[in-house]
Amino acid sequence: SLGCVYLRTVIAIATASQKGGVGKTTLCINLAYSLARRGWNTLLVDTDPQGGVGLSLARSTKAKQGFYDFLTGEKNFNKLVLSTRLPELQILPAGQYDACARQGWSPAEVPARLADLLRAAELRGVDCLIIDTAAGLNGMSESVVKACDYVILPQQAEPLAVRSVPHMLETLSRFRAEGAGVKVAGILLTMVMGENQISQKVVAELRALLPADLMFEQSIPRMGSFLEASAMGVPVALIKRNPPPEALIFDQIAAEIEQRTGLLQEREASDNH
Ligand code: ADP
Numbered sequence: 387s388l389g390c391v392y393l394r395t396v397i398a399i400a401t402a403s404q405k406g407g408v409g410k411t412t413l414c415i416n417l418a419y420s421l422a423r424r425g426w427n428t429l430l431v432d433t434d435p436q437g438g439v440g441l442s443l444a445r446s447t448k449a450k451q452g453f454y455d456f457l458t459g460e461k462n463f464n465k466l467v468l469s470t471r472l473p474e475l476q477i478l479p480a481g482q483y484d485a486c487a488r489q490g491w492s493p494a495e496v497p498a499r500l501a502d503l504l505r506a507a508e509l510r511g512v513d514c515l516i517i518d519t520a521a522g523l524n525g526m527s528e529s530v531v532k533a534c535d536y537v538i539l540p541q542q543a544e545p546l547a548v549r550s551v552p553h554m555l556e557t558l559s560r561f562r563a564e565g566a567g568v569k570v571a572g573i574l575l576t577m578v579m580g581e582n583q584i585s586q587k588v589v590a591e592l593r594a595l596l597p598a599d600l601m602f603e604q605s606i607p608r609m610g611s612f613l614e615a616s617a618m619g620v621p622v623a624l625i626k627r628n629p630p631p632e633a634l635i636f637d638q639i640a641a642e643i644e645q646r647t648g649l650l651q652e653r654e655a656s657d658n659h
């Protein structure tokens with residue numbers, strides 16, 4: 387029988403980018419919010435030491451501890467998780483990177499601690515984790531991506547993309563060759579300027595270069611409201627009393643994520659039990 391085989395049902399989705407400033411954190415906050423609004427128990431995790439992801443969403447901002455504290459093996463996971471106004475959305479902030487770095491952790495232990503984190507999230511009833519990372523696919527970001535089921539690759543619509551996207555994909559192939567199970571959920575174009583010819587040319591070139599299903603259909607336009615939302619540390623849906631129309635963009639991306647990852651299948655499977 388398969389009775390003793392541990393099957394993890396929580397789905398961990400990381401985001402990764404070579405460069406900073408591509409809209410990765412903005413994506414994580416808005417996507418986690420949309421997934422939660424669609425009924426998924428979502429945990430937004432910040433692994434960027436310089437992050438501050440979603441702290442304004444949390445009901446209490448007194449929390450000092452988070453992901454890095456969990457990593458050092460000290461703290462109770464349930465005490466580190468912050469609740470938000472949405473019952474389906476919880477946040478694990480980055481926590482005290484400096485204190486934890488001083489205390490030190492062994493890189494060899496990181497994969498096991500990340501596996502513990504996913505298991506602890508699952509025990510809390512989390513359906514999916516959206517994990518923000520620091521730019522680059524090395525160090526902690528590499529370990530985090532390798533521990534996840536899927537990675538979203540946000541990519542700025544600029545000419546360099548035609549070279550950097552294949553490079554990212556090669557790095558992920560290498561991770562898989564090294565035994566990681568992480569799959570690419572897709573390339574998501576960010577900061578797209580609809581009227582801009584260079585931006586449009588890059589989009590066309592990438593679509594020609596990559597397998598058709600590797601790119602998200604929905605892209606993220608460059609818009610002042612996203613800048614405003616991330617300055618406030620909230621999803622764009624919450625900057626005004628009524629969500630602006632562009633908030634729907636993240637519902638589209640969330641719908642694609644449900645299809646591109648095992649999320650929907652997961653719900654169907656558990657409904658049949
Ligand atoms: P990263 O996490 O990749 O470093 P951020 O999400 O922090 O990127 O975004 C970098 C900057 O660009 C921030 O000031 C943010 O407000 C802004 N920004 C992000 N997405 C957009 C967008 N779609 N349109 C306009 N500005 C954006």
Ligand code: MG
Nearest residue numbers: 410411434519
């Ligand atoms: Mg960021």
